[in-house]
Amino acid sequence: xxxxxxxxxxxxxxxxxxxxxxxxxxxxxxxxxxxxxxxxxxxxxxxxxxxxxxxxxxxxxxxxxxxxxxxxxxxxxxxxxxxxxxxxxxxxxxxxxxxxxxxxxxxxxxxxxxxxxxxxxxxxxxxxxxxxxxxxxxxxxxxxxxxxxxxxxxxxxxxxxxxxxxxxxxxxxxxxxxxxxxxxxxxxxxxxxxxxxxxxxxxxxxxxxxxxxxxxxxxxxxxxxxxxxxxxxxxxxxxxxxxxxxxxxxxxxxxxxxxxxxxxxxxxxxxxxxxxxxxxxxxxxxxxxxxxxxxxxxxxxxxxxxxxxxxxxxxxxxxxxxxxxxxxxxxxxxxxxxxxxxxxxxxxxxxxxxxxxxxxxxxxxxxxxxxxxxxxxxxxxxxxxxxxxxxxxxxxxxxxxxxxxxxxxxxxxxxxxxxxxxxxxxxxxxxxxxxxxxxxxxxxxxxxxxxxxxxxxxxxxxxxxxxxxxxxxxxxxxxxxxxxxxxxxxxxxxxxxxxxxxxxxxxxxxxxxxxxxxxxxxxxxxxxxxxxxxxxxxxxxxxxxxxxxxxxxxxxxxxxxxxxxxxxxxxxxxxxxxxxxxxxxxxxxxxxxxxxxxxxxxxxxxxxxxxxxxxxxxxxxxxxxxxxxxxxxxxxxxxxxxxxxxxxxxxxxxxxxxxxxxxxxxxxxxxxxxxxxxxxxxxxxxxxxxxxxxxxxxxxxxxxxxxxxxxxxxxxxxxxxxxxxxxxxxxxxxxxxxxxxxxxxxxxxxxxxxxxxxxxxxxxxxxxxxxxxxxxxxxxxxxxxxxxxxxxxxxxxxxxxx
Amino acid sequence: xxxxxxxxxxxxxxxxxxxxxxxxxxxxxxxxxxxxxxxxxxxxxxxxxxxxxxxxxxxxxxxxxxxxxxxxxxxxxxxxxxxxxxxxxxxxxxxxxxxxxxxxxxxxxxxxxxxxxxxxxxxxxxxxxxxxxxxxxxxxxxxxxxxxxxxxxxxxxxxxxxxxxxxxx
Numbered sequence: 001x002x003x004x005x006x007x008x009x010x011x012x013x014x015x016x017x018x019x020x021x022x023x024x025x026x027x028x029x030x031x032x033x034x035x036x037x038x039x040x041x042x043x044x045x046x047x048x049x050x051x052x053x054x055x056x057x058x059x060x061x062x063x064x065x066x067x068x069x070x071x072x073x074x075x076x077x078x079x080x081x082x083x084x085x086x087x088x089x090x091x092x093x094x095x096x097x098x099x100x101x102x103x104x105x106x107x108x109x110x111x112x113x114x115x116x117x118x119x120x121x122x123x124x125x126x127x128x129x130x131x132x133x134x135x136x137x138x139x140x141x142x143x144x145x146x147x148x149x150x151x152x153x154x155x156x157x158x159x160x161x162x163x164x165x166x167x168x169x170x171x172x173x174x175x176x177x178x179x180x181x182x183x184x185x186x187x188x189x190x191x192x193x194x195x196x197x198x199x200x201x202x203x204x205x206x207x208x209x210x211x212x213x214x215x216x217x218x219x220x221x222x223x224x225x226x227x228x229x230x231x232x233x234x235x236x237x238x239x240x241x242x243x244x245x246x247x248x249x250x251x252x253x254x255x256x257x258x259x260x261x262x263x264x265x266x267x268x269x270x271x272x273x274x275x276x277x278x279x280x281x282x283x284x285x286x287x288x289x290x291x292x293x294x295x296x297x298x299x300x301x302x303x304x305x306x307x308x309x310x311x312x313x314x315x316x317x318x319x320x321x322x323x324x325x326x327x328x329x330x331x332x333x334x335x336x337x338x339x340x341x342x343x344x345x346x347x348x349x350x351x352x353x354x355x356x357x358x359x360x361x362x363x364x365x366x367x368x369x370x371x372x373x374x375x376x377x378x379x380x381x382x383x384x385x386x387x388x389x390x391x392x393x394x395x396x397x398x399x400x401x402x403x404x405x406x407x408x409x410x411x412x413x414x415x416x417x418x419x420x421x422x423x424x425x426x427x428x429x430x431x432x433x434x435x436x437x438x439x440x441x442x443x444x445x446x447x448x449x450x451x452x453x454x455x456x457x458x459x460x461x462x463x464x465x466x467x468x469x470x471x472x473x474x475x476x477x478x479x480x481x482x483x484x485x486x487x488x489x490x491x492x493x494x495x496x497x498x499x500x501x502x503x504x505x506x507x508x509x510x511x512x513x514x515x516x517x518x519x520x521x522x523x524x525x526x527x528x529x530x531x532x533x534x535x536x537x538x539x540x541x542x543x544x545x546x547x548x549x550x551x552x553x554x555x556x557x558x559x560x561x562x563x564x565x566x567x568x569x570x571x572x573x574x575x576x577x578x579x580x581x582x583x584x585x586x587x588x589x590x591x592x593x594x595x596x597x598x599x600x601x602x603x604x605x606x607x608x609x610x611x612x613x614x615x616x617x618x619x620x621x622x623x624x625x626x627x628x629x630x631x632x633x634x635x636x637x638x639x640x641x642x643x644x645x646x647x648x649x650x651x652x653x654x655x656x657x658x659x660x661x662x663x664x665x666x667x668x669x670x671x672x673x674x675x676x677x678x679x680x681x682x683x684x685x686x687x688x689x690x691x692x693x694x695x696x697x698x699x700x701x702x703x704x705x706x707x708x709x710x711x712x713x714x715x716x717x718x719x720x721x722x723x724x725x726x727x728x729x730x731x732x733x734x735x736x737x738x739x740x741x742x743x744x745x746x747x748x749x750x751x752x753x754x755x756x757x758x759x760x761x762x763x764x765x766x767x768x769x770x771x772x773x774x775x776x777x778x779x780x781x782x783x784x785x786x787x788x789x790x791x792x793x794x795x796x797x798x799x800x801x802x
Numbered sequence: 803x804x805x806x807x808x809x810x811x812x813x814x815x816x817x818x819x820x821x822x823x824x825x826x827x828x829x830x831x832x833x834x835x836x837x838x839x840x841x842x843x844x845x846x847x848x849x850x851x852x853x854x855x856x857x858x859x860x861x862x863x864x865x866x867x868x869x870x871x872x873x874x875x876x877x878x879x880x881x882x883x884x885x886x887x888x889x890x891x892x893x894x895x896x897x898x899x900x901x902x903x904x905x906x907x908x909x910x911x912x913x914x915x916x917x918x919x920x921x922x923x924x925x926x927x928x929x930x931x932x933x934x935x936x937x938x939x940x941x942x943x944x945x946x947x948x949x950x951x952x953x954x955x956x957x958x959x960x961x962x963x964x965x966x967x968x969x970x971x
Contacts, residue, residue, distance in 0.1 A: 018899055025907025027888030028841015028881040035840040121826065123878065198845040198853050198942055249843070250942050281846045504906030504943050663826045685902040686949075692945030693905065712936035720850035720940070726931040728946040757945075 045123035052713025076102030109286030170410035171346030176311030180302030199249025248503035292364035330368030332467025336645035377763035400709025412642025427675030453768025461752025463544020499536025557626030655763035698761025810813035815883030852939030
């Protein structure tokens with residue numbers, strides 16, 4: 001797509017403006033799924049397995065069914081016979097996943113039966129009356145045990161607990177390791193955390209027997225959601241209508257309740273009643289199938305005396321839990337930035353996804369990139385420490401230079417643009433790095449544990465699907481388009497139509513800003529609506545930091561078609577060439593002749609009513625669609641397993657200063673600066689907000705949040721009292737320093753930013769903690785770095801042998 | 803579970819509401835399901851996240867931890883009650899819009915309630931006081947920074963009762 005001229009001269013893009021969405025939220029007028037009350041709606045509660053692995057011997061639902069107000073108790077036997085297994089991305093057809101267990105349970109919390117009642121309270125009462133007899137069977141919780149011979153198999157029919165294993169070599173890895181002066185190995189472990197939105201997942205469904213349509217309202221953020229729901233329910237795609245005009249209370253990747261939706265859709269149709277399921281917090285944390293990556297990295301790096309990185313070997317073992325949807329693909333996206341922002345010519349990558357008896361993993365912000373960035377950044381710091389080199393210097397030496405873009409990395413992706421050194425320098429200047437070093441050293445002299453952490457990380461964005469065929473050759477998806485319709489009605493009012501839901505990213509503001517920019521009309525007056533799935537053009541949902549690029553590009557494309565039509569109408573009526581029409585603020589005039597002018601209202605009137613004034617061949621009425629293919633997409637992997645996966649690459653440089661209390665082991669983040677370059681920002685306040693939030697989320701992953709399991713297979717942290725989300729007391733004041741390297745691939749030079757902050761914060765904080773522990777020879781490479789872990793290291797150092 | 807219903811009278815956002823409720827009905831379910839005031843949200847139902855915060859006689863409380871019958875005879879203010887009488891955003895709500903103190907909007911009602919209670923107590927709070935006041939409300943979108951900014955802006959605007967006509971959108 002051609003770029004807009006004069007990228008600096010935007011009228012609405014890049015300006016500080018209010019959003020379209022906030023007024024309804026601050027006045028309590030949002031429309032979240034739990035706010036939707038369908039007449040006669042019934043409520044679902046779930047019977048969950050107490051065992052991580054067991055055979056279901058019997059289920060007695062008689063007492064539950066007899067409770068007044070209970071309409072139905074559904075078990076897996078009926079459900080699995082009447083629906084098809086949920087889609088699985090990797091090539092493992094025997095790892096069948098349904099909404100309800102059938103005969104076997106594979107994790108504690110797995111849904112065994114669903115009760116439908118007049119109220120949620122009655123449904124919960126009835127859940128207590130369902131009698132399930134289990135016969136416990138051996139389970140496996142430790143992913144490294146799970147890959148060993150003789151381990152209990154989570155899915156015996158699959159024949160192994162390994163659901164995905166690949167081995168890629170890009171570039172002369174062995175030669176580089178053979179020739180390099182230094183080699184270093186480390187293990188870095190990313191703990192099982194997730195995005196944990198404050199709104200749990202919810203879905204309501206209603207079967208319209210007259211129309212033969214299943215209507216669905218859900219707090220969803222998921223590509224191909226209507227299609228997958230229809231397939232599992234054995235309905236034609238056009239018999240499922242997903243209403244995207246539901247406000248989603250946070251997602252950051254995980255709101256993919258396909259399991260919930262198929263269950264509720266089935267019940268609504270089976271019972272002929274509207275049915276809803278709103279997870280409670282324990283259902284969400286334990287049985288909602290929304291855990292995030294749980295990953296062990298074994299890193300090997302080869303490097304020279306001067307710190308030049310020669311080659312990298314990454315083995316990543318990801319524990320995806322008991323079932324898999326798209327989660328193993330989270331090992332695939334990092335291929336698109338497998339060497340980080342560094343000039344590393346040879347990379348070996350061995351990703352393995354393993355099944356265990358835990359809650360299944362779902363897509364989490366960054367889709368596997370944050371853990372990978374953490375492992376790479378810990379590696380950089382270990383190299384620096386090995387060489388007694390400044391961690392900033394090691395990065396400066398290896399960062400790709402501004403004059404090297406576009407830059408092709410060994411795994412086949414080309415980074416579009418960037419100036420990594422400039423962003424790092426800006427961040428260091430903003431925090432006054434020399435003064436910060438003095439502050440840290442003074443704190444150390446005063447007896448404190450103090451450390452500075454640096455992380456320079458990439459945010460691949462513009463989400464495309466290239467990792468699918470790379471990890472599953474039976475998949476040949478090569479596009480993840482997005483689209484927009486723009487209409488101008490007879491009154492001259494503009495409406496943008498999008499076809500997916502939003503979970504806080506401000507898409508209505510994005511679309512109106514872009515349309516306003518192109519048509520030179522005030523965005524506040526442009527309405528943006530969300531078509532339902534039967535009316536919408538194709539969308540692949542806001543995943544992979546893609547909407548500024550993809551939806552923004554589509555909205556601009558459609559708006560430009562409208563503008564072109566208006567110019568053609570003007571040229572025809574002004575009897576001049578198209579080239580000589582000057583379009584300004586929606587009005588058109590002959591260039592140099594401002595008196596020969598047709599105002600907006602008249603152009604609209606001609607388009608809608610005056611076919612006699614329309615140029616030949618132009619469709620009356622003013623509406624245009626634009627479906628945009630992801631730039632650089634459209635290809636399958638080459639024979640050497642190289643592929644361009646994502647098109648655009650934002651960059652973030654974190655500098656964080658931490659002090660750790662020696663007595664309590666509590667870490668306090670005293671200073672935090674993030675230099676950030678995501679190209680042209682369409683709405684800077686929204687970008688900054690997502691970056692602050694991403695950093696806060698990263699603080700959680702680094703220090704607090706973990707879905708812990710006992711050896712018995714029980715989730716230990718299923719509430720907010722033991723799964724700790726950072727509050728305003730843990731998240732420090734953060735300074736974001738902007739930099740702008742426009743992308744050459746996108747409409748306005750924009751890149752994505754929905755995963756900003758989170759992709760570098762855990763790495764930076766881990767590096768800061770380890771810098772703080774260095775004087776006592778402590779080191780922690782396992783996230784989250786809990787108070788307990790810190791306390792043990794500090795105590796171990798203070799009293800050896802204790 | 804007993805089917806017995808109990809009469810309650812609660813003054814909600816300045817209007818006296820009377821209804822018959824079961825003993826186990828939580829205040830938040832009463833507000834949302836019985837009174838259809840869906841601005842108050844449910845996040846955890848165990849008193850941690852603060853999304854369900856409302857004012858009870860002016861004090862912020864977790865409406866998920868209270869039964870509706872316990873609110874009998876009390877005054878409850880929800881996020882809907884923070885708006886101007888014509889339904890437009892009040893100064894605090896408008897300051898949240900101005901400073902981008904929200905994204906998905908789910909925790910926002912609770913944040914507004916917590917901030918409102920703070921500003922009723924301390925007219926010009928420091929950053930630290932704001933963070934303490936919202937420290938019991940979890941937000942997953944914002945990292946809290948723009949919320950702190952919004953509360954400071956609201957404090958400044960309330961001190962002069964200045965409202966400006968920023969246009970939304």
